[in-house]
Every structure is written in C-alpha cells, then in structure tokens.
Amino acid sequence: MVTRYLRRFYTSFATYILDIPPRLLALLLFLLALSVPLLLAGNVKGGDYYLRIFILANVNALFAASWDILVGRAGQISLGHALFFGIGAYSSAIFATSFGLPPWITLALSVPFGVLVAFLVGFPSMRVRGPYLALVSLAFPLILIRLSWLESPINIKAVMGGDFGVQGIPKLISNGYTPLQVRIFEYYFSLLLLCVGSIVLYKIARSKTGIVFVSILDDELASKASGINTTKYKLLAFAISAFFASLAGGFYAHFMTGADLSTLLFGGPSKGLIVPGSFTVVIMTIFGGIGTIYGPIVGAYILSLLPLLLYKIIDVLSSLANLGLSIADIWNWTFLIYIVSVVGFVVAWQKGIAAYVVEKLDELTETEEIRKDRRKGKKGKKGKKRI
C-alpha cells in the first residue's frame, strides 16, 4: 500500500521534475537555499550578517515576482511599486505599536491594506497607459512620503512617524530564543513566503487569467474587442501584485523591527545590503528576465548577493596591491562595478539571465524534430513584442 503510493509519487516526481532540466535546476537551487543556514550559522564568522543578506534576497525576490506579474504579464508599467511594499510595512508596524496586536496578526493585516491601496490607486490609473502610467504610479509613493511629514491640518506625522518611521515593533518570534535562532527562523519563514508566493504567482501566470493578462499586454484593444473586461483584469493584476508586495513589506517591517520612509522609496544599496524599493525591483526583474516569474527571483538573488562577492574580491585585491582603500572607498568601488556590470548584462542579454539559462536547458532535452523545426524557424528572426 505505502510502497505503491511512494512509487506513484516517485514516477510523477520523476516525470514532472527530474526529467525537465529547468525544474531539476530549480529543485537543486531550492535544496541549496534550504541548507544556507546550516552552512552559515555558527560555522562562519559574521554568519548573522550573511543570513541577513539572504533574508533580504528572499524579500526582494518575492517583491520582484509580484512586480513581474503586473508589468511583465499584464503590461501595466509601475515605477512606484514600493507604495504597496511600504503600505504593507507601515500597516504592520502601526498595528503592532499602536494597537499592540501580536506579530502574526499584523503580518496578515498588512495584506488587505495593500490590496485596498491597490484598488484606490489602480482605479484612477486605469485611464492612463504606457509611460504616463509609469510616471503616475511613481507619484503616489512620493505623495505619501511628503504627506507623512504633515503636522498641521491633519497630524499624519503622529501616525507615520515622519522621518524615523514607526520603530520598535516585535519580531515574529521573540521570547525564549537566541538572536541566531530568530534569524534562522526568519530565513526559513521568508523562504516559505517566497516559495508559496512564487508558486502561486507562477500558477496565476499560467492560468486563464494569466493568459488574459498577456493579451492585454500584447494588444489591449483586441482583447477588449474579444469581450474581455480589460479594466477588471487590470485591477485584478494590481490587486494580485499588491497582495504579494504588501506581504513582503509586512515581513520586512518585522524583520527590520520597524518601517521607515525607505520602504516607500526607490531602494538601493545601504550598508552593503540591497534594500528593496521601486527601482531595485525593476532592475532585478529585467536582469533575471521579465514576464517569466522565475526570472525576477533569480535576478533578485544574484543582485542581492553580488555586492558581497564583489566587496570580498575588491577587498582582497586592494590588500594584495596595498592600495590602502578605506571601507567606504571599497563599497563605492563595489557599487560602481556592480552597476556597470548590471547595465552591461542588461544591454547584452535583454531577455534576462534566467530566461537565457532556461532556454539553453530546454534545448538539451528537445527531440531531433523539434530541433529541426527550431532551426528552420530561426532563419526568420522572431519579432516578438516585448514591453
């Protein structure tokens, strides 16, 4: 009985995962991700710091995947995606400090607020498209930031805390654990959020709804003519995207034990970490491969871990060559090389690094017939529309 189930499980596992190289690679990477704390915690000096980077990579990856379904699939270019992230972080933080709710409930509460804001912002944004939408969406988080300093007619500063934000919210688990245990827990929890989130997003992207999204991206008028209520689907894309972005934001607030204005901003390097934000999410998604859902995750991981690697290399090189660079200098060099290489990669591989790898892996398993067809097809250059 048990063996039969096991065997059936194994056959389906083998056909659906082991025989398909990209999925096998994803499984291996997942197993590697599972073993990260085992490799780092306790064994390596500064393991806590490295774990922080990995947790941020998870947050960035979930956030980037949520951007991808809105922009890469539904074609609604948003340059202010940090609005949803920041709303998630702030609502989590405000509920935790002002109402004293336990962390799990505040994390769950960050999601409905993010979705609510997505409807509030998405509804007026339906009228504008293309670059106009990009710039309008950029305006919303900036308006919120400026309102957060407001004191006199309405005291928003008291709620949002102005420059310092809302600080001192509890971690997800706190009592009775050592800081390292809390970190490891946070790592696994963020990995869980990332896995569940990315699988759901991937399934949505592959579902009928996802196909409608792509039809809106390709030709909105044609999908309207086919009887699709494009406004409804665009709002849905905003809501789905905001759901996961605010979840990532809510987790981030508990991870950083506070939410400040940086959660609403553009993101970027800060003290060696890549902080999530409106612009970093765009760069990570394009780097990994837009419209693929797995691309942003790979991009977020690479771009979150790359500064550390570059820092180590430059540090070693400068000590070998006796350049005597200060730590700030090394970080500046790191980020200069980092940005130059990211731009270079994006220009060279416009499809994105993950999309490129998956394409190469797919070529490994294809039969002779498909290969012939592909070669024939390659003669005429594919003019696939990309946004």
Add this chain to the structure above:
Amino acid sequence: MLEDLIVNGAMLGALYALLALGFTLIYGVAKILNLSHGAFYMLGAYLFYAFATMAQLEPFLALILAIILVGFIGAIIYRLFVSPIIESEVIVMVVTLGAALILQYLVMMLFAKGGAIEHTPLPRLLSGGLYFIGVWMPLPKILAFAVSFSLLAMLWIFISKSKTGGAMRAMAQDREAAMLMGINTERLCMLTMALSATLAALAGVLIPTSMYTDAKPDMWMEPLIISFAVVILGGLGSIKGSLVGAFIIAYAEQFVLLFLVGGESLSGTASLAVMVLVLLLRPKGLFGKRVEME
C-alpha cells in the same frame, strides 16, 4: 503676498521649464524615457564646481565648459548604453537609471572625500539684488530667469525654423518615415540626447546657485521628479505643453507654500497632486497628442 506669488512663480517656472524641456525633447524625438536626466543636472553642478573652484576658472567660462562636457557625456551614454536597447521601453528605463547611478558613484568617488554623501558648496555666479515690484530679488535668480527665458526662446526658434529642428519634429511624428526621408535618425537621437543633457546641466548650475543650495551626489532625484511632473502634465513630447506645465507646477508650489497652512511640507506634494489630477481628466496631459489605442 500676491506679488511674491507672481514674481517667485515666474522665476521658478522658467527654471522648471529649462529643466523639463530636455526631458520632453528626448522623449518626443527618440521615445526614450530618460531617467538619467536628473543625473545630468547633478553632473552639471559638479563639473561647474570642478572648473570654477578647483581649476579657478572664471565662473561663466566654467559654466559653459561644464554644460558642453555634460552634453558630450550624454551623447556617449546614448551611444554606449541606450542605442542598443532602444526598442524596449522598460529596458530603456533600467539602463538610463543604471547610467544615473554610475554617474552618481563616479561623482561620489571623485568629489566627495571619504566616499560619503557630502554637501559641496557651489561658487556664486553673481551677488547682490534689486527690488522688483516690491519683491526682493537676488541677482542670481534674475540671471537664471533671463538665461532660461532667452534660451527657451532660442530653442523654440531652433526647433521650429532650423533644418535640424525640422528633422527632430519629423522624427517625433514618425521614426520610420523620417528614416526613409534620408534623416540619419541615429545621429539625430545622439544630438538630441546631447542637447537635452546640456539643458539639464545648465539647469543644474542655475537652480542650485540661485536657490543657494549645495550640490550633493544624490541630488538628481528631486529634479527628475519635477521634470516628470512638468512633462506629464503638459503631455509627453510636447514642447508647448512642458512650458505651460512648468509654470502651472511652479505657481501651484508657490501658492501652497505661501498661502496654505503646513505649506512647507505640502509644496512638493502640490506639484504631484496637480499632475495626477490633470492626468485623470486628460490621460495624455494638457497638450499631448491624443493617440487612440493601436
């Protein structure tokens, strides 16, 4: 109070127009949403500082050298980064954003000692001032106003009368058709990028010196957002629109600053709120071409 509003709004409007014009020009001609526009502004301020303070040149000579150099840098950035990926809107955004960050880190390493984000005081172009309908106007502000106004007029004539300007307008209407008419679109895009970078750099010298603010390596975000607001309000790619938009935004900011309670923290919001409101009523901005869905 009212005189303050009129005079300050006009000053600010002319400067905003100068800032936003390059942004709308490069979008209109080459369909590039140039996120490194603010970085050219920042670079203009820093090169002005380098020539005027570090190399001890005459301030006006330093200004001219700085803006020309930024124009060249703009052309190089177009050639290296933007030209290969010009087809895709989102990748253009990423690459120009990356270019802005590269410029920021270069400036941080060259000018800020210790690598931190530091304030760099800029040399003054002029000192003194005069009363204009009862409002005290420092001379740098008047200079900035005069320079930007005359430059806008010159640019208007250049675009509407000269052959290159005609080519730009042709390309703004239809890239392929312009190419078929024998216009070297690649070179024209590069030229437009250089022109737009020069305008941004000029704004980068005039605005901080007339507002008495220091230069910082991360000062590029604020002007970028202002030019977004102006350009979107007026309609992307429309020169007339961005002139009108600049004055609307400037007057809205000054109005909120002078007349509303809590104006200081709200004045930045006013411009963005006006932009969003106008867009909700007219999705293509005030003067944007009303393009139906293709």
